[in-house]
Amino acid sequence: MKESTNHTMTIKELTDLATQVRRDILRMIHAVQSGHPGGSLGCADVVVALYNAVMTHDPENFTMEGNGQDVFILSNGHLSALLYSVLARSGYFPLEELKTFRRLNSRLQGHPATQEGLPGIRIATGSLGQGLSAGIGMALSKKLSGDDKLVYVLTGDGELEEGQMWEAIMYASAKKVDNLIAIVDYNGKQIDGPVDEVLSLGNLKARWEAFGWLVLEMNGNDMNDVVTVLNTAKHHTKKHQPVVVIMKTEMGAGVDFMTGTHKWHGVAPNDEQLKRALDQLPETLGDF
Amino acid sequence: MAEQTQKEYTNQGNKDTRSGFGEALFELGKMNPDVVALCADLTGSLKMNAFAEAFPERFFQTGIAEANMMGIAAGLATGGKIPFTGTFANFSTGRVFDQIRQSVAYSNKNVKICASHAGLTLGEDGASHQIMEDIGLMKMLPNMVVINTCDFNQTKAATKAVAGHVGPVYLRFGRPKVPNFTPVDQEFVIGEAVKLTDGNDVSIFCTGHLVWKALEAGKLLKQKGISADIINIHTIKPLDRDAVMQSIMKTRCAVTAEEHQIFGGMGETIAGFLARNFPTPIEMVGMNDMFGESGKPEELLEKYGMSTQHIVNAAELVLARKQF
Structure with a gap:
């Protein structure tokens, strides 16, 4: 069992792991010339932190129910390359399997799926807006089972344009689902352009607060801040209120030419771009 | 079955x-x-x-x-x-x-x-x-x-x-x-159709509220000297293929009856199965690519073609198409 309490990776170790995960993401997407690098790079720090410094989970004994473990749902399922890299490097399945990403007969589907039985995946995502509802269901199941562990759900910001998100947001506070932490990847970008132009989220913090959630904010690309704020979020659970972390990130974080634009949402780098990108990300733990 | x-x-x-x-x-x-x-x-x-x-x-x-x-x-x-x-x-x-x-x-x-x-x-x-x-x-x-x-x-x-x-x-x-007519102590087996009446002339595969209508239709058909093999397809998926085939081998023609669009309904599932395995004349009782309207249940079933009489008519129609 990986216990955040007794397994303390230093910020430096976590940052090195995130750098390696970023290399994995780019190499996976480049290899199959398909996938979503922008958001995956942007959220690399938080997903690394969750699986290595925040959540209590057991990679060697994955169960669908996740009893006695914290569970994580990637509602913005297009960040699959990121999740697969972190899962593999946490010991859920062999690192070698990252080579099969998005290829025929792989367990590493384009978007996370349960059908192929990949350890670490508990529900299919990809069609946006559905993960928070599922997370609420898992949180309610934990309450019924007397399981004191938590449910974490990562969502995109553009994803908040889906109506189901607000159904779930309303439900969680009204019914005091307080063993749940939502994290919003607030990078301000979506496929068609800036979120503010496509469909503005307005004052996002005020909206979550108006819906009854405890809102924390953090810089999702500063590992120190990520670990501190996520642990703060944990301390705010079990207090009759759901917790959301609005997490500022940079889409494409870690690769200079992929930041500051929405254009790398779902485009694979070519050979030259991959080389330029990897030059900025030293191989810290060994490529797969 | x-x-x-x-x-x-x-x-x-x-x-x-x-x-x-x-x-x-x-x-x-x-x-x-x-x-x-x-x-x-x-x-x-x-x-x-x-x-x-x-x-x-x-x-x-x-x-x-x-x-x-x-x-x-x-x-x-x-x-x-x-x-x-x-x-x-x-x-x-x-x-x-x-x-x-x-x-x-x-x-x-x-x-x-x-x-x-x-x-x-x-x-x-x-x-x-x-x-x-x-x-x-x-x-x-x-x-x-x-x-x-x-x-x-x-x-x-x-x-x-x-x-x-x-x-x-x-x-x-x-x-x-x-x-309410099925046995109170019935065992419900998912995927296992239920034979309601035994007949040799026409199979009536029915589901939902139209099962009772099919039984009533069976009585009217009997008066006309037509014996219907009436089967309740309570599970549409997975279809009880053996039940369908067993019945069709006797009757060689079928009526399907459901309170649903014909497009995409139980009848199409049965027709598809038979077309692939034993092409058989079929008439389908159901909603014919229309939206309904307000009204009393019986009035609506009558107006939109899902009454007892419609099942009788469909049976006579398909019998006329039967080849052997």
């Missing part, structure tokens, strides 16, 4: 199918602590009050938010619970098709989608609520079992049976009080 053939089917008194669901859900709640229920502001209509009052900690009122309800159900199932969702058929399927597709069917979650007020016999509320496309939507989804029960007793038996099936199920029933 199960046999429940009787000389004469007796209506034990009109009862609504949804009450059968409600009673069974309550009994399941008592028997199995993992059974949980969710409802989107239609607890009374779905007859879920008894469960909600007896097991408040296992009952989740989601408000008028069906998409969220399906997702929460998928999450509860992930955690090992056996969730039953309850709302009208329209809001159980069409409104939340993508949620069911991804979070329930593709994820293969043990969610029981229980849907009342299906079909035209919802009546006066009109076409906005009269979904006639739900069987089609649900039967197209891999992993999904699709059941359409015919009366109170069968709905009660089916509700209990689906709790024991691991995987997503769509359980469809209705609003009005209709004849």
Whole structure:
């Protein structure tokens, strides 16, 4: 069992792991010339932190129910390359399997799926807006089972344009689902352009607060801040209120030419771009 | 195929199918602590009050938010619970098709989608609520079992049976009080059709509220010297292929009868199966690519071609087309 309490990776170790995960993401997407690098790079720090410094989970004994473990749902399922890299490097399945990403007969589907039985995946995502509802269901199941562990759900910001998100947001506070932490990847970008132009989220913090959630904010690309704020979020659970972390990130974080634009949402780098990108990300733990 | 053939089917008194669901859900709640229920502001209509009052900690009122309800159900199932969702058929399927597709069917979650007020016999509320496309939507989804029960007793038996099936199920029933005629102690086996009357001239494959209509049609046909093999296809998916084939080998022609669009319905499933295996003349009783309207259930079935007489007419038509 990986216990955040007794397994303390230093910020430096976590940052090195995130750098390696970023290399994995780019190499996976480049290899199959398909996938979503922008958001995956942007959220690399938080997903690394969750699986290595925040959540209590057991990679060697994955169960669908996740009893006695914290569970994580990637509602913005297009960040699959990121999740697969972190899962593999946490010991859920062999690192070698990252080579099969998005290829025929792989367990590493384009978007996370349960059908192929990949350890670490508990529900299919990809069609946006559905993960928070599922997370609420898992949180309610934990309450019924007397399981004191938590449910974490990562969502995109553009994803908040889906109506189901607000159904779930309303439900969680009204019914005091307080063993749940939502994290919003607030990078301000979506496929068609800036979120503010496509469909503005307005004052996002005020909206979550108006819906009854405890809102924390953090810089999702500063590992120190990520670990501190996520642990703060944990301390705010079990207090009759759901917790959301609005997490500022940079889409494409870690690769200079992929930041500051929405254009790398779902485009694979070519050979030259991959080389330029990897030059900025030293191989810290060994490529797969 | 199960046999429940009787000389004469007796209506034990009109009862609504949804009450059968409600009673069974309550009994399941008592028997199995993992059974949980969710409802989107239609607890009374779905007859879920008894469960909600007896097991408040296992009952989740989601408000008028069906998409969220399906997702929460998928999450509860992930955690090992056996969730039953309850709302009208329209809001159980069409409104939340993508949620069911991804979070329930593709994820293969043990969610029981229980849907009342299906079909035209919802009546006066009109076409906005009269979904006639739900069987089609649900039967197209891999992993999904699709059941359409015919009366109170069968709905009660089916509700209990689906709790024991691991995987997503769509359980469809209705609003009005209709004849309750199947045995109170019946064993409901998912995927096993039920033979109601034995005949040699024409097969009538029926489901839901039209099962009773088919039995009535069978009596009228008998007066004309036509013997009908009447089979209740309560499980549309997986189809009891052996039952269909066994009957067709005798009769060599079929009528299908359902309170649903012909496009995408039970009849098309049977026609597809027979076309691939033993091409057979078929007439289909169902909704003919139209939306309904307000009216009383019987008036609507009459106007839109799903009455007893329509089944009789279809049987005579298909008999005339029979080759040998």
